[in-house]
Every structure is written in C-alpha cells, then in structure tokens.
Amino acid sequence: xxxxxxxxxxxxLVRSAAAFACLTGEAVAVTDVRAARETPGLKxxxxxxxxxxxxxxxxxxxxARVGSERVAIDPxxxxxxxxxxxxxxxxxxxxxxxxxxxLAARLDDPFRLTVTGGTDVRWAPPLxxxxxxxxxxxxxxxxxxxxxxxxxxxxxxxxxxxTLTLRPSDLDSLSLSARGARRGIDVRSVASESLADAxxxxxxxxxxxxxxxxxxxxxxxxxxxxxxxxxVTLVARYAxxxxxxxxxxxxxxxxxDVAREAVAAFEAFEATAASVDTHLADQLLPFAALxxxxxxxxxxxxxxxxxxxxxxxxxxxxxxxxxxxxxxKGRGDTTKGEGDxxxxxxxxxxxxxxxxxxxRVAPGFSR
Ligand SMILES: Nc1ncnc2c1ncn2[C@@H]1O[C@H](COP(=O)(O)OP(=O)(O)OP(=O)(O)O)[C@@H](O)[C@H]1O
Numbered sequence: 001x002x003x004x005x006x007x008x009x010x011x012x013l014v015r016s017a018a019a020f021a022c023l024t025g026e027a028v029a030v031t032d033v034r035a036a037r038e039t040p041g042l043k044x045x046x047x048x049x050x051x052x053x054x055x056x057x058x059x060x061x062x063x064a065r066v067g068s069e070r071v072a073i074d075p076x077x078x079x080x081x082x083x084x085x086x087x088x089x090x091x092x093x094x095x096x097x098x099x100x101x102x103l104a105a106r107l108d109d110p111f112r113l114t115v116t117g118g119t120d121v122r123w124a125p126p127l128x129x130x131x132x133x134x135x136x137x138x139x140x141x142x143x144x145x146x147x148x149x150x151x152x153x154x155x156x157x158x159x160x161x162x163t164l165t166l167r168p169s170d171l172d173s174l175s176l177s178a179r180g181a182r183r184g185i186d187v188r189s190v191a192s193e194s195l196a197d198a199x200x201x202x203x204x205x206x207x208x209x210x211x212x213x214x215x216x217x218x219x220x221x222x223x224x225x226x227x228x229x230x231x232v233t234l235v236a237r238y239a240x241x242x243x244x245x246x247x248x249x250x251x252x253x254x255x256x257d258v259a260r261e262a263v264a265a266f267e268a269f270e271a272t273a274a275s276v277d278t279h280l281a282d283q284l285l286p287f288a289a290l291x292x293x294x295x296x297x298x299x300x301x302x303x304x305x306x307x308x309x310x311x312x313x314x315x316x317x318x319x320x321x322x323x324x325x326x327x328x329k330g331r332g333d334t335t336k337g338e339g340d341x342x343x344x345x346x347x348x349x350x351x352x353x354x355x356x357x358x359x360r361v362a363p364g365f366s367r
Contacts, residue, residue, distance in 0.1 A: 001072065004313060007032035009306040012282070014042065014071065015049045015099040016307060019286060020314050022057045022075040022103055023365045029062075029072035041067040045091025045117065049099040055083035056103055056111050080109025087117030090158035090227075092124035097147070097164050098134075102286040104143055104169035111166045118153045119160035120190070120231040125279060126246045127152065127162065128188045128233035133244030134280060138287060142171040154192060154229025173363070174284055174293030179275045180239025184216035185266070191230035191249065196222045200255050204232040207259035212266070230255070234262050236269070241295075243269055243277040273323065274298035274356045281359065282307045288361035289316045296323050297357045304357070316364030323356035 004017050014030050021028035034040050042050075043066060050064045050071065057075035064071050085096060093115045100113060119127040125134065131147050139145070144167035153160020189205035201220045209218055212234070230249030235242060247261035269277055274296045276284065281297030282304045288295075289311050297304055300320065308318040 001027040001029050001074075002313075003029045003031060004310070005032050006030045007035040009310070010034055010037060011043065011046045011049075011095070012303055013306055013310055014046050015095065016286060016310055018050055018053050018071075018073045019099050019102055020310070020365070021073050022053050022059065022078060023106060023286075023290070024314060025075060025077070027072065027074040029070060031070045033069045033071060035069070041069045042071060043091060044089045045087050045095060048085045048087040048091065048115065048117065049096045052083060052085045052096050052100050052113055052115065053103075055081070055085070055113070056100055078103050078106035080107055080111045082112045084114045085116075087115065087158065090118035090121050090153060090155040092121050093117045093119050093153065093160055093162050094125045094127060094130040097130060097162065098125070098283065100164070100166065101138070101143065101145060102290060104145060104166045105171050105290050107166060107168040109168070112163060113166070114161060114163045116153070116159070116161045118155060118158045119149065119162060120152060120229060120248060121155050122248060125283075126231045126233050126248070127160075128190070128231070128235070129244040129246055129279070132186070132188060132233065132235045133242045134283065137242050137280070141174055141287070141291070142169050143287070144169045152190065152192070152223045152225045152229075154225055154227045157226035159226035171287060171291040173291045174288050174295060176241050176275045176293070176295035179241045179243070182214060183237045183239065184214055185212050186216040186235040186237070187212070187218045188233045188235065189219065189230075190221045190223060190232075192225040192228045193222045194225075194228045195230055195249075200230050200249060203255035204230060204249070204259045207256040208232055208234060208263055211259065211263045230258065232259055232262050234266050236266060241275055243280065245269065245277065269298060272298045272356055285311055285318070285359075285361065288359070289314075289318075289364050292361060292363040294358070294360045297359055299355065300357050304359070308359070311361070311364070314365065317362040319358075319360040321358045321360070323358045
C-alpha cells in the first residue's frame with residue numbers, strides 16, 4: 001500500500017490521493033490528515049468525498065471517520081451505478097463532485113451521484129463555478145458530465161442537493177497556453193428567497209454588471225434554501241478558456257461589496273497573462289495527469305504546489321515554471337506553502353515567486 005503524508009495539505013490532498021488511488025487501482029493510505037489545520041483530521045465533507053469514491057469503485061475504506069488522521073482506500077475497478085452521499089453539514093457539495101469527476105476516464109457505464117450539503121459555501125467552488133466554468137471547459141476536452149441542482153444550500157444549514165451524471169469519457173489534452181480574446185462576462189447572481197424583499201440578487205448583479213467591461217448574460221434568481229444566503233459568480237469567456245470569480249453574501253455585507261469582491265478578482269486575473277484562474281489551476285491537475293496538459297496559472301499557491309507534488313508521488317511528470325523567464329523553479333515543492341492554507345482560501349502565494357506559473361503535465365497515470 002502506498003503511504004502518503006497529508007501533513008502539508010488540506011482536504012484536497014486527501015480527496016485527490018484517494019481519487020488517484022481509484023485511477024491507478026492502487027491501495028493508498030493518507031497519514032497525518034490535515035495535520036496543520038486548526039482541527040486536524042477528516043471533516044464530514046472529506047468523509048463524504050471518500051464515500052463517493054468508494055461507491056464508484058466498490059472500495060474498502062479504513063479510518064473514514066470524522067476526526068480520523070489516517071485513512072486508507074483499497075479501490076476496485078471504476079464502475080457505473082447510482083449512489084447518494086449526505087454530507088450532513090454545510091460542507092461543500094461541489095468539492096465532493098470534484099473528487100469523482102476524473103474517474104469518468106475509467107468508466108464503462110454511467111455513474112449517477114447525488115450529494116447533499118452546502119452548494120455555495122466558503123473556501124470552495126460555488127455551484128455556478130462548477131456548472132458554468134469548470135464543467136464547460138472540461139466538456140470541451142472530452143469530459144461527459146452533467147449536473148442538476150435540486151436545491152441550493154448555504155451555511156450554516158446546508159440542505160442543498162445536486163445530482164451529477166458522469167458518463168464514460170475520452171479526455172483530450174488540456175492545451176490551454178493562452179486565454180485568447182475575451183468574448184464576454186456572464187453574471188450569475190443567486191440569493192435565497194428570504195432575501196428577495198431586499199432585492200439582494202438584483203443589487204449584486206447590477207453592481208457587478210456596472211463595474212465590468214463588455215457584454216454578457218446577466219441572470220438573477222431567488223431559490224428556496226434552509227439558511228439565508230447569496231452568491232455572485234462571474235463567468236469570463238475567452239477564446240480558449242473560461243475563468244470564474246465569485247463572492248458570497250454575508251449578514252452585514254452590502255450586496256454591492258459582494259459584487260465588488262468578485263469583480264476585483266476578475267480584474268486581478270485580467271492584469272496577469274494567466275490562461276486559467278487560480279482555482280482551476282489546481283483543480284485541472286488530475287485531468288492533465290490523465291491526458292496531458294499545459295496552462296498558465298496566475299500565481300503559485302499552496303494548493304497548486306501540494307497537488308503537483310502529490311501527482312509526482314504517483315509518477316506523473318509535473319513542471320511548475322516561472323512564466324516570465326521560463327526558469328524552472330521546482331516541481332511541486334511541498335516545502336513551500338506549508339501551514340494552514342485555510343488562513344486564506346488556498347489562493348495565497350508562497351511569496352517565493354510573483355507572477356504567472358506555467359504548468360506542464362505529461363500524461364502519466366497508468367492503470
Ligand atoms: N471561490 C472559489 N472558486 C473556485 N474554487 C475554489 C474557490 N475557493 C476554493 N476553491 C477550491 O476549493 C478547493 C479547496 O481545497 P481545500 O483543500 O482547501 O479544501 P477543503 O476540503 O475545504 O479542506 P481544508 O478544510 O483542509 O482546507 C481547492 O481546489 C480550491 O481551488
């Protein structure tokens with residue numbers, strides 16, 4: 001059994017290590033799970049992701065309990081079917097969905113997964129980021145996946161429900177070296193019905209639209225939800241890629257400020273020569289490991305580096321190079337970006353390099 005230290009990573013390292021186990025058919029144990037986090041060990045949403053991976057591979061799990069600091073997965077072959085996973089908190093549904101997406105490359109029959117929990121919560125991709133940024137980009141590269149949202153879930157109640165349908169997929173290389181010309185920016189503003197009287201969704205959408213250049217679709221929706229909440233997601237469409245920028249509403253935070261936060265993230269991205277946004281930069285790695293890929297991340301982040309280092313332990317050839325001069329700075333060096341990435345949202349730079357980072361991944365997972 002391959003043993004991997006989770007000490008320098010967070011939930012992503014656990015999810016990805018388990019997903020890579022399923023892709024390679026190899027048994028894997030993760031020790032020192034989230035050791036540097038304030039509350040180490042597995043949280044509900046991590047257990048839920050492991051349950052989803054176990055469902056699609058009929059895996060044996062050991063130590064998949066809340067608080068556990070060691071977990072092992074011994075996967076069987078990736079198989080289709082139906083599964084339902086309940087996070088039971090407002091833990092992120094999109095992150096559970098994310099964990100199983102790469103397994104489409106190994107499916108022979110469709111797999112349908114329903115996940116309940118939080119659809120739009122902090123430190124995680126909002127539902128519209130997954131649905132309107134990540135999935136369309138991956139679909140354009142061979143992933144056959146669709147999502148339906150039965151109910152949104154905000155913090156603290158959660159209670160959202162999403163169904164993923166994943167079909168056998170033949171992935172193409174992610175050759176995303178340039179973002180190309182901007183075609184438009186869509187604004188997707190969503191709030192719980194309880195915030196309709198205050199026009200929260202309209203105000204978020206209007207403030208974002210007013211501050212953004214160019215055209216794009218604007219959608220405003222009020223949704224039933226167990227807790228009040230709101231989210232705005234900007235979907236920037238370029239010739240070669242999509243990028244997403246979002247912000248969540250909070251009690252006491254004006255809708256205009258929510259919009260401004262998302263717009264500021266978009267503007268920061270446009271000021272770089274990056275071809276994918278900060279979050280996609282780490283989330284695309286498993287797909288690049290399957291089919292190969294090259295893209296430019298806005299910056300080095302702890303997530304990018306720990307994820308790249310994890311791929312390397314599975315024998316995948318990953319290079320992170322400073323894009324300004326092409327100098328190779330290291331290959332997913334996990335000595336950087338240590339500590340609690342949760343202090344930020346995983347977007348923090350390690351301070352070692354500024355500016356874009358070219359990510360190159362040779363197709364590497366063997367069965
Ligand atoms: N606003 C956002 N938009 C898109 N993706 C996001 C956003 N915020 C965070 N992410 C992504 O969510 C993932 C979070 O991984 P991380 O390991 O921090 O998660 P976690 O399971 O909550 O674990 P932990 O509690 O240990 O931090 C990363 O892939 C990150 O890029």
